[in-house]
Amino acid sequence: MGMFIIFGFLIALAIFAYVKSNYKKSSNVICTKCGFSGKMRSKPRGSGAVELLLWLCFLLPGLIYSAWRGGKKIYTCPSCSSNDIIPLDSPAGKKLSDTFKEQS
Numbered sequence: 811m812g813m814f815i816i817f818g819f820l821i822a823l824a825i826f827a828y829v830k831s832n833y834k835k836s837s838n839v840i841c842t843k844c845g846f847s848g849k850m851r852s853k854p855r856g857s858g859a860v861e862l863l864l865w866l867c868f869l870l871p872g873l874i875y876s877a878w879r880g881g882k883k884i885y886t887c888p889s890c891s892s893n894d895i896i897p898l899d900s901p902a903g904k905k906l907s908d909t910f911k912e913q914s
């Protein structure tokens with residue numbers, strides 16, 4: 811039983827580290843609405859307090875919740891608060907960037 815807890819804890823730590831590394835991935839993106847490009851504001855779904863509570867009470871739900879939050883972030887444009895944002899280094903993002911550059 812003791813081994814099982816330690817093993818479970820290690821797996822949880824590994825997944826937690828993976829989820830946290832995902833959080834940092836907000837690179838340069840471009841807004842399809844206004845053409846703003848740069849670092850976007852990102853906010854994970856759900857609440858950090860709920861996440862912490864789930865981690866403290868039950869390990870597995872906390873894990874699932876963290877993965878759910880980290881898996882899909884909500885990006886908003888700092889300029890127009892639009893959610894229609896694509897990565898700047900994607901082919902569509904580059905094309906869009908050129909389009910907006912030509913206009914200005």
Ligand SMILES: [Zn+2]
Pocket residue numbers: 841842843844845846887888889890891892
């Ligand atoms: Zn925008």
